[in-house]
Amino acid sequence: MRNFLVALLLLIVACNSQAGTLLVLGDSLSAGYGLEPGQGWVVLLQQRLEQHGLPHRVVNASISGETTAGGLVRLAALLDQHRPDWLLLQLGANDGLRGLSLAAMRDNLDRIVMRAGQRGIKVVLIGMQIPPNYGRVYTEGFSTVYRDLAAKYRLPFVPFLMARVALDPELIQPDQLHPNAAGQPLLLDTVWPVLEPLLR
Numbered sequence: 001m002r003n004f005l006v007a008l009l010l011l012i013v014a015c016n017s018q019a020g021t022l023l024v025l026g027d028s029l030s031a032g033y034g035l036e037p038g039q040g041w042v043v044l045l046q047q048r049l050e051q052h053g054l055p056h057r058v059v060n061a062s063i064s065g066e067t068t069a070g071g072l073v074r075l076a077a078l079l080d081q082h083r084p085d086w087l088l089l090q091l092g093a094n095d096g097l098r099g100l101s102l103a104a105m106r107d108n109l110d111r112i113v114m115r116a117g118q119r120g121i122k123v124v125l126i127g128m129q130i131p132p133n134y135g136r137v138y139t140e141g142f143s144t145v146y147r148d149l150a151a152k153y154r155l156p157f158v159p160f161l162m163a164r165v166a167l168d169p170e171l172i173q174p175d176q177l178h179p180n181a182a183g184q185p186l187l188l189d190t191v192w193p194v195l196e197p198l199l200r
Helices: 002-016 041-051 068-082 093-097 102-118 136-153 181-199
Strands: 021-026 057-060 086-090 122-126
Touching: 021 041, 021 068, 041 057, 041 181, 068 102, 086 102, 086 181, 093 102, 102 122, 102 136, 122 136, 122 181
Parallel strands: 021 057, 021 086, 086 122
Antiparallel strands: none
């Protein structure tokens, strides 16, 4: 009887929530680099939605090595194909690690947000930070790109995807860049408080 009531409650919640599509546009941090299938935080996101009775579908369009320029090039086709209600934008880390122009990075992200908004798609901006060895000016400028963009468009904003794992070597792969399987739930836990209220 208890199981029946729980199932009924989840069904009621699901019926009260209109199903939508979440498109994750990211790089290796969201593509599950170095992980077994099913271990990445984006897969865990789909599972958590189901656990909470939220009937939304997650589409992962993340590619290892992707830059903001690459994401901008792919954007229109992805939006046409998947017609998402939400765009989780997690790009920029590779721009920073390669020392690419911050002005170009800012412009690319701005265009992605603007073009998604023109289609009525709600954007969640997921930021990153880069190591201090790139110099104070570049490092601070990199973080400022995300903050300014979030403020400009009043976006739901996750300042640093790796906030809970970056300083713990037990949660990082041997390449010292990517979170391992144990770190993936913490990535999701970083995104979830910002994302979950938007999906109710």
